[in-house]
Amino acid sequence: MKRIIWATQIAALYCFTWIVSLIPEKLSKRFGIWVGLLFSVVLGSRRRIAEQNISRALDYMRSQPEWNCNIPTAEGIAREVFCNLGLSLVETCRLYHGKENDLIDRIEIRGMEYYDKARSMKKGLIFLTGHCGNWELMALAYARLFKTPLSVVARRQNNPYLNSMVEQMRMHYDNTVIYKDNALRNMISVIRRDGTVGLLVDQSVFPDEGYLIDFLGRPAWASKAPVLIARKTGVPILPAFIHREEDRHVIEIHPPILFEGESDEQGWQNDVKTYSLAIEQFIIANPTQWYWVHRRWKRTEGL
Secondary structure, eight states, X not given: OHHHHHHHHHHHHHHHHHHHHTSOHHHHHXXXXXXXXXXXXXXXXXXXXXXXXXXXXXXXXXXXXXXXXXXXXXXXXXXXXXXXXXHHHHHHHHHHTTOOHHHHTTOEEEOHHHHHHHHHTOSOEEEEEOSBSSHHHHHHHXXXXXXXOEEEEEOOXXXXXXXXXXXXXXXXXXXXXXXXXXXXXXXXXXXXXXXXXXXXXXXXXXXXXXXXXXXXXXXXXXXXXXXXXXXXXXXXXXXXXXXXXXXXXXEEEOOOBOOOSOOSHHHHHHHHHHHHHHHHHHHHHOGGGBOTTSOTTTTOTTO
16 A cells, blocks of 8 residues: 555655646746745745744844845745745756756856865765755766766665666766665775765754754754764865856855864864854855755754
């Protein structure tokens, strides 16, 4: 019975993605915004989480030099967040059905010199990012933009048919998937072959998986995995984030980071703070482009 349910789910999802991919490009943006606004109503509890997260961080963000947002309220920013999610969903549907040229060709890369510097070290590369802009587009476009495949770390889907669907799409764009159940060993293997691993590291982790840091003015648990891998292999960490600007996407690459500080607990925590600061600065500069919907500050009540 479970397999019938799984097969029905994937058939419905495939039909949805196929229909969306047929929408003319000129109408797809309007449709994506409509989908995002619909999600903000249907997923009311998630919208309220986003509004609450933004509201608690708003004063802190406004006090930072990177802030340039002219939307005055948390509700207004949350509305734009859902619009971005809707647009990203429509774009991903087009990518799945091979209509990628118009999307990928309009991507602008800023900071390519930092990428070249990191690659010249010949130690592999960790392409570190967060749930920013259309992060799926950045992953799928990576091989075409940087002329090398990307190994992405992901959670295995409960529905095996969905898992196969996602894998096939990634393989079409020269991505490979590293599943979290054996991620560390496989990531190190890719890095030691001078390969590139893509990491999304902006969500909350359990205390034994990270360190407590200040993130957007509040305590938050942040993953120590990038630091662990970097210290073990010497691989440079390359923070990079994608966001929308009018009718195109922009990937901003930051200077590479090498974690070579003290090996005690304070040294590790400082390294986690360093990469988290790059994510924080992106969010402050682009508050409508981050996934505020998740509970980033959970397990920190009373701290």
